[in-house]
Amino acid sequence: MDLELGEERLQAQRMVRDFVEREVGPHIAAWDREQRMDPALLPRMGELGILGICLPTRYGGQGYDYLTLGLVCEELERMDTSLRVIMSVHMGLNSLALLQWGNDEQKRRLLTPQALGEQIGAFCLTEPGAGSDVAAMRATARRDGDAYVLNGEKMWISLATRADNFLVVARHDPDAGATRGLSAFMVTRNMAGVSTGDIHGKLGIRAGSTGWIAMQDVAVPVENRLGEEGEGFKIAMSSLDNGRYTVASGATGLIRACLDASLRYARERRSFGHPIGQHQLVKQKLAHMQQWYDCSRLLWLQAGWLKNRGQRNTRETGMAKWYATDHSVKAALEAVQLHGAYGFSDEFPVERYLRNSKGATIYEGTSEIHQLMQADYALGLRQDRPLRCELPAWDEDFWLGDDVAP
Amino acid sequence: MHIVTFTRSTPDTAARLTVDADGSVSQGDAAMVVNPWDEYSLEECIAQAEDQGGTATVIAIGPEVHEEALRQALAMGVNAALRIDDPELATADSIGWATVAAAAIPRLDEVDLVIFGKEAVDVGSDQHQIQTARLLGWPFIGAVSRILELDAARGRLRVERSLEQGKQVLDCRLPAVISVLKDVNEPRYPSFMGIRRASRASIPLWTLAELAAELQKPLSRQLKLEEPPQRLAEAEMLSGTPAEQAGALIERLEKEQVL
Numbered sequence: 242m243d244l245e246l247g248e249e250r251l252q253a254q255r256m257v258r259d260f261v262e263r264e265v266g267p268h269i270a271a272w273d274r275e276q277r278m279d280p281a282l283l284p285r286m287g288e289l290g291i292l293g294i295c296l297p298t299r300y301g302g303q304g305y306d307y308l309t310l311g312l313v314c315e316e317l318e319r320m321d322t323s324l325r326v327i328m329s330v331h332m333g334l335n336s337l338a339l340l341q342w343g344n345d346e347q348k349r350r351l352l353t354p355q356a357l358g359e360q361i362g363a364f365c366l367t368e369p370g371a372g373s374d375v376a377a378m379r380a381t382a383r384r385d386g387d388a389y390v391l392n393g394e395k396m397w398i399s400l401a402t403r404a405d406n407f408l409v410v411a412r413h414d415p416d417a418g419a420t421r422g423l424s425a426f427m428v429t430r431n432m433a434g435v436s437t438g439d440i441h442g443k444l445g446i447r448a449g450s451t452g453w454i455a456m457q458d459v460a461v462p463v464e465n466r467l468g469e470e471g472e473g474f475k476i477a478m479s480s481l482d483n484g485r486y487t488v489a490s491g492a493t494g495l496i497r498a499c500l501d502a503s504l505r506y507a508r509e510r511r512s513f514g515h516p517i518g519q520h521q522l523v524k525q526k527l528a529h530m531q532q533w534y535d536c537s538r539l540l541w542l543q544a545g546w547l548k549n550r551g552q553r554n555t556r557e558t559g560m561a562k563w564y565a566t567d568h569s570v571k572a573a574l575e576a577v578q579l580h581g582a583y584g585f586s587d588e589f590p591v592e593r594y595l596r597n598s599k600g601a602t603i604y605e606g607t608s609e610i611h612q613l614m615q616a617d618y619a620l621g622l623r624q625d626r627p628l629r630c631e632l633p634a635w636d637e638d639f640w641l642g643d644d645v646a647p
Numbered sequence: 648m649h650i651v652t653f654t655r656s657t658p659d660t661a662a663r664l665t666v667d668a669d670g671s672v673s674q675g676d677a678a679m680v681v682n683p684w685d686e687y688s689l690e691e692c693i694a695q696a697e698d699q700g701g702t703a704t705v706i707a708i709g710p711e712v713h714e715e716a717l718r719q720a721l722a723m724g725v726n727a728a729l730r731i732d733d734p735e736l737a738t739a740d741s742i743g744w745a746t747v748a749a750a751a752i753p754r755l756d757e758v759d760l761v762i763f764g765k766e767a768v769d770v771g772s773d774q775h776q777i778q779t780a781r782l783l784g785w786p787f788i789g790a791v792s793r794i795l796e797l798d799a800a801r802g803r804l805r806v807e808r809s810l811e812q813g814k815q816v817l818d819c820r821l822p823a824v825i826s827v828l829k830d831v832n833e834p835r836y837p838s839f840m841g842i843r844r845a846s847r848a849s850i851p852l853w854t855l856a857e858l859a860a861e862l863q864k865p866l867s868r869q870l871k872l873e874e875p876p877q878r879l880a881e882a883e884m885l886s887g888t889p890a891e892q893a894g895a896l897i898e899r900l901e902k903e904q905v906l
Binding site for chain 2: 247248249252253256259260289290294303304305641
């Protein structure tokens with residue numbers, strides 16, 4: 242594995258850090274407190290190219306690779322989880338699915354405006370009664386001539402009220418198997434019968450938008466079906482390989498935020514005549530945070546490296562996601578503890594880090610689901626079969642070439 | 648319209664600088680960044696060149712570490728970058744630096760304006776800017792908070808300066824040298840495309856021989872560098888009602904002869 246990141250990727254990461262520190266940092270506590278998403282955020286991220294960071298320039302993207310996507314997610318979540326969530330759904334779960342499964346017409350029509358940040362993508366799999374048990378989903382897609390008529394409700398959808406294009410998985414054939422009867426569709430906000438709303442009262446990620454989408458007799462043209470009929474489950478699972486990658490790298494950034502805040506406080510705060518960083522039990526917390534950061538980072542870097550090479554990475558990405566998110570909760574708990582009473586108040590950011598950390602151990606595969614998956618891989622009970630469309634390896638000539646795609 | 652700016656890499660202002668026993672300055676593992684004041688001069692240089700359909704060139708004088716600042720400038724959008732280095736420069740003072748700058752500018756395509764950032768944050772000095780203008784024989788205006796008019800065809804520049812007493816508007820002829828304050832603009836971030844271009848750009852290196860520049864013996868030299876003496880402060884918390892605290896505070900200030 243090549244761990245040399247190079248100046249180009251690191252500069253791109255620094256640019257994102259400067260942006261969030263200058264434009265988001267001063268206001269994030271207020272947006273979080275108000276449970277509102279800054280309306281200027283998505284247009285600004287689009288304008289700066291962040292929303293198209295790892296997409297080929299021929300589709301309006303910035304042409305960087307999957308490792309840079311991870312670095313960007315680390316930087317975004319170091320500031321606030323809500324920023325990284327944008328990349329998870331818009332890029333990881335939606336745009337990369339279009340890149341992987343879309344035909345050329347779909348890439349030009351649907352992916353390009355998303356890469357340019359002119360349109361925002363979201364991902365709709367979970368339902369009020371179907372989370373980890375994807376096959377229990379009830380949303381339907383009935384074929385009617387040149388269209389599918391979609392009905393159902395999707396829940397816990399990030400950017401539900403902000404997105405333009407929703408990648409929706411629904412059951413097109415109730416008689417086919419639990420997963421074989423599923424297909425994927427790109428539903429757009431302007432289609433008749435689509436309604437969305439926000440969910441308030443979340444424990445964390447309160448500066449982000451999470452909501453629901455209801456579809457009532459929504460006519461989706463056939464050209465908006467992603468992949469073939471019956472490929473919905475495979476598309477959803479392969480999208481999760483990309484979404485989980487952004488969650489893993491983001492959670493790594495959250496651990497770094499906890500570590501940075503704790504190091505600052507450990508140097509400044511004094512007790513018993515010394516900076517608290519000189520007390521052994523405080524050092525232990527800092528050492529653990531550093532260990533969790535290093536391990537999380539190496540795990541997502543490994544996944545990113547595999548993605549760049551076009552190799553299947555479901556197991557490695559799952560491991561990175563499981564490890565980084567579980568340890569971001571631990572790091573946030575330790576950071577709050579280290580800050581003492583101040584950690585318990587919103588005078589310091591660590592209480593926000595703790596509230597933000599918990600969600601990622603639930604979404605995109607709970608920690609429990611990831612443990613079952615890893616055990617099944619180890620036991621030889623689970624093997625990844627090749628997909629009809631794999632996520633393309635990062636290829637500089639293709640990513641930076643500007644000729645029209647074949 | 649050709650606008651030139653200078654930049655340099657300096658330690659991140661958040662770096663914890665220490666002076667070692669041998670007098671060398673250490674910045675720990677802190678990153679080198681573009682001299683923070685230069686972000687404004689770079690932005691102004693790029694924006695003015697864009698407005699006028701002209702060219703923006705950035706120059707760094709000194710060792711390879713300054714290439715980082717040049718690449719950042721290219722990533723922001725300057726059209727060309729070059730670095731000047733020579734072993735002789737290691738001991739040069741500000742006049743030496745200005746001699747090199749003033750020798751380089753005439754070798755570029757007809758330069759109309761040179762824009763500096765307020766100062767170099769590492770050495771805390773701006774005298775090299777005025778010295779450069781003097782050696783070029785061009786007017787110098789410092790503390791510029793806005794360029795009001797820049798007309799290369801008529802050779803005319805009008806700027807607003809921000810002074811303690813208020814704002815001052817000055818006209819001068821081009822070519823000229825100015826230095827800009829933070830109020831002048833909001834610096835842009837490097838673009839992703841710019842970062843890629845910059846990291847792959849080859850930056851020309853000029854030497855003193857190529858410039859036919861001769862450095863005089865430095866007029867000043869650094870004798871010694873040492874840590875500032877530690878200031879030991881003790882805090883004392885005053886107790887009682889706010890009125891009692893205020894009374895006690897005045898008493899203490901009078902005793903210490905502060906009041």
